[in-house]
Amino acid sequence: xxxxxxxxxxxxxxxxxxxxxxxxxxxxxxxxxxxxxxxxxxxxxxxxxxxxxxxxxxxxxxxxxxxxxxxxxxxxxxxxxxxxxxxxxxxxxxxxxxxxxxxxxxxxxxxxxxxxxxxxxxxxxxxxxxxxxxxxxxxxxxxxxxxxxxxxxxxxxxxxxxxxxxxxxxxxxxxxxxxxxxxxxxxxxxxxxxxxxxxxxxxxxxxxxxxxxxxxxxxxxxxxxxxxxxxxxxxxxxxxxxxxxxxxxxxxxxxxxxxxxxxxxxxxxxxxxxxxxxxxxxxxxxxxxxxxxxxxxxxxxxxxxxxxxxxxxxxxxxxxxxxxxxxx
Amino acid sequence: xxxxxxxxxxxxxxxxxxxxxxxxxxxxxxxxxxxxxxxxxxxxxxxxxxxxxxxxxxxxxxxxxxxxxxxxxxxxxxxxxxxxxxxxxxxxxxxxxxxxxxxxxxxxxxxxxxxxxxxxxxxxxxxxxxxxxxxxxxxxxxxxxxxxxxxxxxxxxxxxxxxxxxxxxxxxxxxxxxxxxxxxxxxxxxxxxxxxxxxxxxxxxxxxxxxxxxxxxxxxxxxxxxxxxxxxxxxxxxxxxxxxxxxxxxxxxxxxxxxxxxxxxxxxxxxxxxxxxxxxxxxxxxxxxxxxxxxxxxxxxxxxxxxxxxxxxxxxxxxxxxxxxxxxxxxxxxxxxxxxxxxxxxxxxxxxxxx
Numbered sequence: 001x002x003x004x005x006x007x008x009x010x011x012x013x014x015x016x017x018x019x020x021x022x023x024x025x026x027x028x029x030x031x032x033x034x035x036x037x038x039x040x041x042x043x044x045x046x047x048x049x050x051x052x053x054x055x056x057x058x059x060x061x062x063x064x065x066x067x068x069x070x071x072x073x074x075x076x077x078x079x080x081x082x083x084x085x086x087x088x089x090x091x092x093x094x095x096x097x098x099x100x101x102x103x104x105x106x107x108x109x110x111x112x113x114x115x116x117x118x119x120x121x122x123x124x125x126x127x128x129x130x131x132x133x134x135x136x137x138x139x140x141x142x143x144x145x146x147x148x149x150x151x152x153x154x155x156x157x158x159x160x161x162x163x164x165x166x167x168x169x170x171x172x173x174x175x176x177x178x179x180x181x182x183x184x185x186x187x188x189x190x191x192x193x194x195x196x197x198x199x200x201x202x203x204x205x206x207x208x209x210x211x212x213x214x215x216x217x218x219x220x221x222x223x224x225x226x227x228x229x230x231x232x233x234x235x236x237x238x239x240x241x242x243x244x245x246x247x248x249x250x251x252x253x254x255x256x257x258x259x260x261x262x263x264x265x266x267x268x269x270x271x272x273x274x275x276x277x278x279x280x281x282x283x284x285x286x287x288x289x290x291x292x293x294x295x296x297x298x299x300x301x302x303x304x305x306x307x308x309x310x311x312x313x314x315x316x317x318x319x320x321x322x323x324x325x326x327x328x
Numbered sequence: 329x330x331x332x333x334x335x336x337x338x339x340x341x342x343x344x345x346x347x348x349x350x351x352x353x354x355x356x357x358x359x360x361x362x363x364x365x366x367x368x369x370x371x372x373x374x375x376x377x378x379x380x381x382x383x384x385x386x387x388x389x390x391x392x393x394x395x396x397x398x399x400x401x402x403x404x405x406x407x408x409x410x411x412x413x414x415x416x417x418x419x420x421x422x423x424x425x426x427x428x429x430x431x432x433x434x435x436x437x438x439x440x441x442x443x444x445x446x447x448x449x450x451x452x453x454x455x456x457x458x459x460x461x462x463x464x465x466x467x468x469x470x471x472x473x474x475x476x477x478x479x480x481x482x483x484x485x486x487x488x489x490x491x492x493x494x495x496x497x498x499x500x501x502x503x504x505x506x507x508x509x510x511x512x513x514x515x516x517x518x519x520x521x522x523x524x525x526x527x528x529x530x531x532x533x534x535x536x537x538x539x540x541x542x543x544x545x546x547x548x549x550x551x552x553x554x555x556x557x558x559x560x561x562x563x564x565x566x567x568x569x570x571x572x573x574x575x576x577x578x579x580x581x582x583x584x585x586x587x588x589x590x591x592x593x594x595x596x597x598x599x600x601x602x603x604x605x606x607x608x609x610x611x612x613x614x615x616x617x618x619x620x621x622x623x624x625x626x627x628x629x630x631x632x633x634x635x636x637x638x639x640x641x642x643x644x645x646x647x648x649x650x651x652x653x654x655x656x657x658x659x660x661x662x663x664x665x666x667x668x669x670x671x672x673x674x675x676x677x678x679x680x681x682x683x
Contacts, residue, residue, distance in 0.1 A: 013546035043545055046604040072602065109546040115604040117490055118414040141602070144463075145417065225491050274542065282542060 011052065011063075011273055012108035015042070019103045020077065029130060029162045030096055033070075033079045034107060041075035045110035047138030048202075048230070051078065052276060054106040057094050061265070064091040064234075065277050067133035067204075068110055071140040078107065081162060083130040088234055089257050113279050114204070114230035116141065121198035123149040126186065126213055128205020129156065132163055134230060135204065139171070152186045154178045154205070188213065192220045203229045233278045233297055235259035238318045244325040245269060246288055260314035264328060271314065271328060278316040285312055285326050292321010330436060333392040333453060339400075344560035346619055350389055354615050355380045355592050356623075356671050357552040361632040363641075365527050369539055372550035372596050376672070380594055381550070384429040385480060386611060387437065392453050394481050394503070394562065401502040401563050402478075407510040408565075409474050411486070411498035418486045418498060419473030420463055421600035422607050426476045451479055473498055482594075482611030485509075487517075487540075489604055494540060496520050497605075503562040503612045505555045505591060506646065511566070525640045543606060545599045553593040556647040556654075560589055560614045579650055584657045585618030588650070590630065617657060625668060625678040627661030634658060 021033035036042060045068060055062040066080035082095045099105070114134055116123060123142060125135045132153055142149045151174060155161040158179060167175045178184040192201070201222065203213040210229045217227045237257050244251050245264065254263040261283055264271045274282040278298030287310055296306040298313035305311050312319070312326070336344045346354070357363075375381025380388070401408055411419055427449055431440035439450040445462040456479065460467035468475045477484045477500035486498035494517045501509035512520040517537050527533060543549050557564055558576045579587055594611040621627035634642075635655055642648040663682045668674045 012544045044601040045545070046602055049604075109544060110601070111544050112604045115489070118417060118488070118603065274544070280542070281538070 012111050014054075014106050014108055017078070017105055017107055019099055019101055019105060022099065022101055025081065025162045026160050028160060029081055029083050031069075031079055031081045032095065032099065033077050034105070035077060037104065042078055043109060044075055045072045045137070046112050046115050047072055047141035048114035048116060048134045049110035049112035049137070050114075050134075050275070051080065051110055052108040052274075053080070053095075055091060055094050055099075057090065057098070061262075062091045062094060063273075063276055064095075065275050067114075067137070067230075069133040069136040072137050073140070073144060081130065081133050085234070089237060091234070111274055111280070113275060114202070114228065116202075117200045117226070117228070119198070120200035120226075121148065122196055122200070123147060124191065124195060124199055124201045125149060125151040125153075126188075126201065126203040126205070126209070127151065127153045128203075128209040129154070129160075130162070131203075131205035131209075133204075135202070136163060138202075139167075149174060151175045152178070152191065154180065154184075154186055154209070157181045188216050189220065192217055192222065199226070201227045203227070204231070207231055230279070231277075231299070233299075233316045235262075235276075235316045236297065236318075238295060239320060241319050241321070241324065243319070244288075244323070245328045246325055247328055254318070259316065260312070260318060264314060269328060273315060276315045278313055281313075283313055283315050285314055285328050286310065287312055288325040288327050290319070290321065290324045292319055292324065294319055331387065331389055331391070331453075334389045336390070336393045338393070338397045338560055338562040342559050342561075344390075344393070344614065346615055347389055351615065351619050351622060352673060352675075353379055353388075354620070355552060355594050355613055356620075356626050356629075356673075357554040357592050358629050358633050359671050360669060361629050361667060362636050363633045364638075365530060365532050368551045369536075369549050370551070372548040372598075380611075380613070383433040384548070384596075384598075385426060385433070385482075385609070386594070387430070387434055387481065391481055395454060395479065397562050398478060398500075398502045405567060408502045409477070409500045410509060410513050411471055411473050412514065415473070415486055415488065415498035415603070415605065416465065416471065418488070418600050418603035418605035418607070419471055419476075421602050421605065422484065422486060423472040423476040424462070425598060425600065425607070426480050430480075454479060474500060480609075482609050485608040485610065486600075487606045487608055489541065489606060492541060493517060494537065494606060502565075504565055504610070505553075505557075505593065505612075506564055506566055506569070508566045523644075525644050526638070540597060540606060543597045543599050545601055548596055548598045550594065550596045553595060555591050555645045556650075557589045557591040557614065558587055558650075560616070562612060562614075564591075576646070576650060579653060581653060581656060584653060585621075586616055588617045588654060588657075589614045590617070590620055617654075621658070621661040623673045623675065624661075624681050625674055627658070627681065628663070628665065629667050631655065631658035631662035 016037040017034035018037055020035040023031040050065045050067045052063050052065045068078055069081055070077055070079035082092050084096045085092045116138055127135050164177050178186050203210050210231050214227055240256050241254050248269045250267055252263050252267045254260050272282045274280040281300040295318040297316040300313055301311055338344050380386045427440045430438040437452050441448040447462050448459045450457045483501045483503050487494040488497040496512045496515050499509045521533050561572050564572050592613045596609050598607050600607055642651055
């Protein structure tokens, strides 16, 4: 209608924040808390939402998504918990080693790709390791609404069980913890059997756990729409490659430790994005031509689209071969 | 600015009217001399001062009379307002969004005082001063969605988002262009759009759904839609088609300018924070042809759009039978001069009707 034309910006709206607390939880996980710099309240959000944190790593911009794990009705503070990945591309290391109380950062408005199905009579949560974070905000939301929930939380060792003590203390009858080093496993088949009609299951954790729960639920006759999962992928490093951006009339190089999306942004080309983890679909890009092999890693495109080479999700997927031309 | 609210009706004697102010700010929907479907979305972040795009929820001279008309519709047919059980939280989200927006955008008309969950809401035009507990339904006379949408112009569809799909799971729908909430409740996005011609084949709804699923908190969107209505009726529902459909046969060349109205919907989209639902307010604006043609650019352009519209669309929008008579009328206001691009009147630069 062009009443007031405004070009959509890539990514969600930004909120300038100050780091108000840095709380190490154990050897691997640290919690970061944020306050708004303008003193206004944060927007409330829905359990399971994430924010994208902008990091200025010596001039290199890193944008990483993290689940919001604070109480959604607490508009004074947002909190995330970050697991240090020593073999990753450096975002979590930056958070662990370079971010201090008082630092100014920018985070996005909440975006939810893993929301509660509010029709559910019961919510059955499965968390693996750092996958606990979205459930912390979901639990806070459900407690406010008197919701029916149950958590099954698998951790490596007692020492690495983030938030285990708090959860057990607050909800002794709803929280069940399983320790890998004691060879404890979630009794999944038993749990999926005998849940009340209208129960929804949610899983957040490593890919193997997500696949296991989907497959077991399916073979137990659970409708697919009642099993929800979220897995944020970090872009994996890979061999450098060259890309031609047709619309922008540019040829760019994608380095070993950056994603295709990051390389596009570095070249000054605006590209849409939201989750930067292969889940939301915003950065979907048409392939004009290619000679080589795609390394598709997203959850967005289906198998057919992965096979026919017509599209790529530049936030997590890469390319190996002679030439690649994108409609960007 | 203080608004002078009209004393007017949208039924029986149809005393509805637009002031000069309302005519000039009418959301004319055609940015060029022809029309075809498009996903025509843009951000809803204000607009020119005084325009209907400026505020999050536009309040105009029709506010009080539109709310009276809604009350009459609901008294006859309570099913115009429905909310499936899981949508109550979204209703609170909507109540908060409207109360916060209106009290900030129109502080002389609306006040919201909050102390934790203890809220006081003052609506001066409607003479309401209520105190209630946020998130406690027992403290309001209606459910939260019904309570606030009895005080807000336009229809409201509250869409749940699940499985990469939107679901029509709650709404307040009394000013609709011939569709029924009671029929559509619980349907998904493709199901409730099934009757629309051409657009499915054009892939419009797939693209629109993808866009809407990604409307995020803090980044609302908007678009315009339009149709034609004989007499200034807000309630053109299928439930009452037997009452209003027949009125389309009462047009004559003499009364057409006064009776035939262009009906424009300002559709907005907001992500709701706690429920992750999407609210889709559909605000209806009516203008008679005789008022519309007082803006020379709009008179020229409306003639061209109505003349060139594909038969399927004129049929779907319900004016195919009256189109020849409408064109006879409108052709008198089209001197063939070119029109400026965009939707605004451009009264200072567009020439008056020649001849």
